[in-house]
Amino acid sequence: MKTIITSTGxxxxxxxxxxxxxxxxxxxxxxxxxxxxxIENENINSQSGAGTKTVEKVVELGAQKVIxxxxxxxxxxxxxxxxxxxxxxQDDNSTVQHIIDKLKS
Amino acid sequence: xxxxxxxxxxxxxxxxxxxxxFGVNSKxxxxxxxxxxxxxxxxxxxxxxxxxDEAAGLMGISRPTFARIYESARRKIAAxxxxxxxxxxxxxxxxxxxxxxxxxxxxxxxxxxxxxxxETCPAxxxxxxxxxxx
Numbered sequence: 001m002k003t004i005i006t007s008t009g010x011x012x013x014x015x016x017x018x019x020x021x022x023x024x025x026x027x028x029x030x031x032x033x034x035x036x037x038x039i040e041n042e043n044i045n046s047q048s049g050a051g052t053k054t055v056e057k058v059v060e061l062g063a064q065k066v067i068x069x070x071x072x073x074x075x076x077x078x079x080x081x082x083x084x085x086x087x088x089x090q091d092d093n094s095t096v097q098h099i100i101d102k103l104k105s
Numbered sequence: 106x107x108x109x110x111x112x113x114x115x116x117x118x119x120x121x122x123x124x125x126x127f128g129v130n131s132k133x134x135x136x137x138x139x140x141x142x143x144x145x146x147x148x149x150x151x152x153x154x155x156x157x158d159e160a161a162g163l164m165g166i167s168r169p170t171f172a173r174i175y176e177s178a179r180r181k182i183a184a185x186x187x188x189x190x191x192x193x194x195x196x197x198x199x200x201x202x203x204x205x206x207x208x209x210x211x212x213x214x215x216x217x218x219x220x221x222x223x224e225t226c227p228a229x230x231x232x233x234x235x236x237x238x239x
Contacts, residue, residue: 065227072196083218087227090109090212102211102229 002063003029005099010038012097016089018069021050027096028061031103051075058084067099112200113142113174114165123193124185137185140197143178150175209233 006023007014017023026039039061043050051071055078058066066079067087079086089099119141125134142164149160161171185192207214208226215227226234 064221067228080216080218083220085218085221085227086216088214089228099228103227105230 001031001065002061003031003065003067003103004058004061004063005029005096006066006068007038007096010040012036012100013095016067016069016091016094016096016099018090020066020068020071020075021052021054023054023068026057026061027100028063029100029103036100049074052078055079055082055084058082110198111166112198113145114163115141115145115199116163119144119194121194123191125191126185126189129189134191135188136191136193137181138195139178139181139192140174140195141199142174142197143181144194145199146171146175147178147182206234209235 005027006017006020007025007027008017008023009015010025014025017025022044023041024044025041028037028039029035039057041054041057043053043057046053051074055075058079059082063084065085065087067089069090070088071079071086076086123136123139145164146160149155149163150157153160155163157171157175158168161168164171166174182192184190205214205216206226208228208231210231210233211226211229213226213228217224224234225232
């Protein structure tokens with residue numbers, strides 16, 4: 001299963017991003033193959049609809065789980081429609097590596 | 106450090122994005138932000154005619170907090186009417202009243218879509234999860 005983690009940078013030691021639509025990068029983690037890749041967020045500076053565009057991206061990437069700090073109402077609705085699991089973490093100091101380690105445990 | 110604002114449960118977001126006065130010549134269109142929880146408080150108390158106690162229970166907050174939110178909603182709407190301002194609804198500190206779970210090990214909040222039937226925390230695989238909306 002593929003998981004997307006919002007991140008502030010494109011490194012494993014980057015801090016986890018609490019925003020969803022305007023997160024800096026997305027970390028795509030595949031727990032079957034263990035593959036990890038980073039995708040830049042193109043909607044970071046868009047005026048509106050960053051959340052919905054990001055959901056489209058998530059669907060395109062085939063992820064079934066998104067880990068972020070919070071989701072806007074539109075993004076929530078859409079993710080729900082696509083049966084993508086939303087995971088909200090309030091911990092703003094952990095790194096992407098830390099979250100992936102927790103996923104593996 | 107003040108305490109974090111607890112999320113208020115909202116059954117349904119408002120069906121509009123806002124209200125705009127007509128018949129006023131306002132080039133500098135100012136607006137007032139009405140939070141979802143304020144809308145919900147107003148709806149529960151004045152439309153569904155619930156007692157503040159019951160309404161507070163539904164939103165998962167204490168009665169005094171409910172009263173504060175309700176008062177803020179009324180004041181905002183009154184201000185908008187008197188000053189002929191637009192009302193815009195914004196998300197605020199709300200959480201939709203769907204099935205949200207909380208992991209007691211890592212405090213992650215998550216939902217479980219229908220296509221999944223795993224009863225474990227998606228962030229740390231702990232089995233100690235609980236439903237937050239009662």
